[in-house]
Amino acid sequence: MKTIKKLCLVFVLIGATVSSCTVTPVAKQREGCVDKYEPDRDYFPVKSKVDHAIGFSISYHKNYKVVTVNQPWKSAKEEFRYALVQCGTPNPAGFTESQIVQVPVRTVAILSTTHLAHLEKLDLLDRIVAMDSLELVYGEDVKARLKRNNVQDAGRNNALNLERLLALSPDLITTYGTGNPARDSHPKLLEAGLKVAINAEYMESSPLGQAEWIKFTALFFNQEDKANLVFADIVTRYEKVAAIAKTAKQRPTVLIGFHRSGTWYMAGGKSYAAKFLEDAGASYLWADEPTAGSNPLSFEAVYLRGRSADFWLNGSQDWKQKEDIPKSDGRYRDFQAWQIGQMYNNNARISNNGGNDYWQSGITNPDVVLADLVKIFHPELMPDYQLFYYKKLAP
Numbered sequence: 039m040k041t042i043k044k045l046c047l048v049f050v051l052i053g054a055t056v057s058s059c060t061v062t063p064v065a066k067q068r069e070g071c072v073d074k075y076e077p078d079r080d081y082f083p084v085k086s087k088v089d090h091a092i093g094f095s096i097s098y099h100k101n102y103k104v105v106t107v108n109q110p111w112k113s114a115k116e117e118f119r120y121a122l123v124q125c126g127t128p129n130p131a132g133f134t135e136s137q138i139v140q141v142p143v144r145t146v147a148i149l150s151t152t153h154l155a156h157l158e159k160l161d162l163l164d165r166i167v168a169m170d171s172l173e174l175v176y177g178e179d180v181k182a183r184l185k186r187n188n189v190q191d192a193g194r195n196n197a198l199n200l201e202r203l204l205a206l207s208p209d210l211i212t213t214y215g216t217g218n219p220a221r222d223s224h225p226k227l228l229e230a231g232l233k234v235a236i237n238a239e240y241m242e243s244s245p246l247g248q249a250e251w252i253k254f255t256a257l258f259f260n261q262e263d264k265a266n267l268v269f270a271d272i273v274t275r276y277e278k279v280a281a282i283a284k285t286a287k288q289r290p291t292v293l294i295g296f297h298r299s300g301t302w303y304m305a306g307g308k309s310y311a312a313k314f315l316e317d318a319g320a321s322y323l324w325a326d327e328p329t330a331g332s333n334p335l336s337f338e339a340v341y342l343r344g345r346s347a348d349f350w351l352n353g354s355q356d357w358k359q360k361e362d363i364p365k366s367d368g369r370y371r372d373f374q375a376w377q378i379g380q381m382y383n384n385n386a387r388i389s390n391n392g393g394n395d396y397w398q399s400g401i402t403n404p405d406v407v408l409a410d411l412v413k414i415f416h417p418e419l420m421p422d423y424q425l426f427y428y429k430k431l432a433p
Contacts, residue, residue, distance in 0.1 A: 070142045070260065072126030075101070081124040086262040090273075091250040093238045096257065101127035105257055110238045111217040112331050118236045122257055139210060139233050142260040147192055147203055149213035149223060151175065151398040153237060156255040159268050159402055165259070167206045168192040174393035198223050204230060210258055212237050243330040244313045245404035246276060252402060275405035276317075279412060283319035286416045292320045293340070293347035293375060296354050297367060302340045303332040311352075314404075318411035319419075323347060341369065349415065350375035351382050351428075355394070359432035379433060382414050386429040396427045 072081070081101045088095060097104045107118040121133040125140045147168040148154060154175065157163050163183050172191040175181050190206060193199040203211065211234045215222050227234045235258065239251035249272050256265030292315055295304055305311035306329030307322065315322040323343050327333060344350075350373065357363055360379060363370045370376055384407075387395035400407055410428040413420045 068125050068140075068144065070125060072124060075127045077101075081127065082260070082262070084263045084266070086253040086257065086266055088250060088253065090244060090246040091239075091242055091253075092247060093241050094251070094254050096253075099130070102130050103257060105254065107236050107238050109241055110215045110236045111241065114215075114217060120235060124260075136228050136233070139235070139258060141258055143209040143258045145206070145208040145210075146258070147206065147208040147211045149192065149198075149211065150237065151393070152239065152401045153212045153255065154180070155399045155402040156252045158399075159252060160256055160259065160261050160264050162259055162261070163187070167208050168203060170194055170198070171393075173391045174389065176387060176389045176393045176395040176398050198226070200226065200230060203227070203232065207232075209233060210235060212255070214238065214240065239401060241330070242310055243308050245310050245317075245408065246273060248310055248401050249276075249404050272402070272405055276408055279405055279408045280317045282419050283317060283408075283412045283416065286319035286419060289319055289321040290348035290415050291346070292322050292349045292351060292415075293344040293373070294322075294350070294352045296352075296357075297337045297340070298354070301334045302337060304335050304340065305332055306330055314408060314411060318408055318415055320349070320411070320415045337367070337369065341372070345372055346374050348375065349380045349382070351384075351414075353381065353383055353431075355383070355385050357381075357383065357431060363431075379431075381431045382428045383431060384410075384427050386425060386427055400427055 077100065079100065082098055082103060085098055086096060093108055095106045095108065102121050102123040105120050105122060110116070110118055119137060121130055121138045122141045123129055123138055125142065129138050144165065145167045146165050148157070148166060149170045151171065151174065154169065157166060158180060163180070164187055166184065166187065166189050168190040170192045171194065172184070172189065175184065190202055191199070192203060211227055211232055213223055213227070213234060213236065215224055215236050215238070219225065224234045224236060237251060237254060239248045242248040250269055252269055253262070253265045256262055294311060295302055304324050307325040307327040308330040312322050312325055316325070353363065354366065360376065360381065363376055363381070375381055384396040384400070385394055406426050409420065409423055410425050413423045413425055414428060
């Protein structure tokens, strides 16, 4: 390193311009790096284009790509920009050190199980060195692979094992933000000098928009070709199921969620949950609410509108059977969906430690979630299909 710095200094003193002085010697030792930089070469011949997601954008340049996270959390007044620089080539001007990530990334720590699903679909599980909530991973095969690779537990998003992450020194940490300093981990990770990327898939207003964030993850590994193929298959399958749902003769009314700690958080009419219900041939009772996030409502407000709903989805994970519901609040007995037994929960796939596969792989399998919903609302349209993520509450 000292030798290279001295050579660069000599070239500067004699007035020579040598672009290779900006290339670190470490880069030449990394797989996937460039040995000799060519300024006119396009280092990213295969590109991704964002078609459904509204939360991030991509722009390509010769030796780097810029990815912008437009709305990292609700009411965010900032955006996050990252320069993904082909390893072995010069860094572009206009970016801070924390914004620059050398790609392809070799090692990654993930702070959400949905990011695990991305890496699984991209065949990149071997790049993971740490993740949060490791004990909640669903799937014996996935858990076995993580164990073989000695993946470490990173702690929780708001209680991270920073010392362990610093020792592992991953090329990248993927996390999410809420705008709440007491919960968010990215400020302390950046302060520690670690590379961090904010994934805001949960802010999307459509299931396909959420699923398209697999392209965001793939950008850091130069795996656009794989992500493009995976996502195209997802879109094809999703649209096929949605077309079946359009043939339904009736659209049953639907209520979602439950009352907890004095508040019923109801998804807005522009949310991905509302879009799922629309595409599944249902009538969401809060479809007229012009928001993409969740709205805090009183029990009384939900009672007035939702009591007559034909179906009730996504209640408490603690509800295993019908009689569990009025035990938490006797007023639930007045809901028609409870009375006729039309209640379904997305907890059909739960690990022994309580990990729910719906929150692990569901975002990357929106076509399967949609098929579940069509089966629930219109079983006659999919007579041979078996529910995957959802199950009916026992009588």
